[in-house]
Amino acid sequence: MNIVFALFDMVTQLDFTGPAQILSRLPNATVHVAAKKVRPIQTDSGFSINPSTSFNECPQADILCVPGGFGVPDAIEEGTIVEFFKRQAGGAKYITSVCTGAFILGAAGLLEGKRATTHWAYTDLLKDVGARYTEGRVVVDGNTYTGGGVTAGIDFALMLASEVAGKQVSASLELGFEYNPMPPNGSGHPSIAPDEIAGPMKDRYVENVGMMAKAIA
Template sequence: MADTPVAGAGPLTFVALLFPRVTQLDLTGPVQFLSRLPGATVHLAWHDVAPVPTDSGFSIVPTVSFDEAPQADVLLVPGGDGAFELMDDQAALDFVRRQAEGASYVTSVCTGAFVLGAAGLLDGVRATTHWASRAMLADLGAIPTEGRTVRDGRVITGGGVTSGIDFALTVAAELYGDDEARRVQLQMEYAPEPPFDAGSPTRPEADQDRVRRMLETNRERRGPAVARAAARLREAGRP
């Protein structure tokens, strides 16, 4: 892992996409950790700077519009049900593509990977997302890969929701070194001890009937948006 920030001695700019029905922890979990890094500046970008409703019943205010956003050193796309609606938003996808061109790292948490895929940024790239939707990444040219955090070149993807915190520490270590990442982990008291062992399909307390239902439901609900995005990519000659 890198011993110094990717941008050298200067500050690092994180630009995170914000959109309606984002899973707020996909966004706020990593941002809470990344914002504690020395010299880090975090921008939340959307079409405009009006409050954006999350999936949790409250709104988050963007800090910049797409037109005002600075070039990111690290681009972050969180997930949520809104990510699949975002896949039909060409202005948002164009923003992601433009930012990705100049970013040192292109990253996502949970189903934000589908936005990267819809923008044509995951062709032949190993990537992860929430387990219940991971297989569908292949429809967008990605190589679905199991893992809390998966890196392929400059693309770093995190798994479902709470994986975003492990993802953030991985990014922190990549940019600032392991010691700085450990400092942030200690400061944030990130030492999870969940009362149940049912946090993924492979864990012993996971209900396998529920796993099957979630896989089927996600394919039914999210598959059409993925199929539309895949068709547009083929028409554009991307993957």
């Protein structure tokens, strides 16, 4: 089973590494980390990730996943990753995204008419790529799985693991990785965060949301 993660510069590494850690443990899984070129991909965390293959040489994915990050608008405008998803989607059993990676799926025409989610700051833009925003950390529509912001990628991977390998395998992975969230601040979503936290954080995303809107227009 080929699991392909497509990367771009300024990717949010946890969008990628969280799901990759879980999905790599599925039976008979081979993880391929693809990029336009096989060179270090700069993350938003100050370190780079080395892809294992280029988009042109990547094998056909069974599970196709794109993480998000502040580099998504540039990646969409450059276009190579969008064309990669158009080529790969027809042969993939599952087409998936984490966080703002949903907009790469959308730019490739893969969310048209589908229910989907993304990072909370960007949900209003999903309609601009033909999707119907649906509240949830993970939204499933047919063979399309979209995860919400960053840490939701772990939930997404466990849900997909249950679909692919069965609930016992998924539950065992959840235990093995001690995925037992107990957020210390109780402010992980605008719906529960206090105003003094939610307001400034929403303001921080205004520019980035504008960049995404421009990229998908």
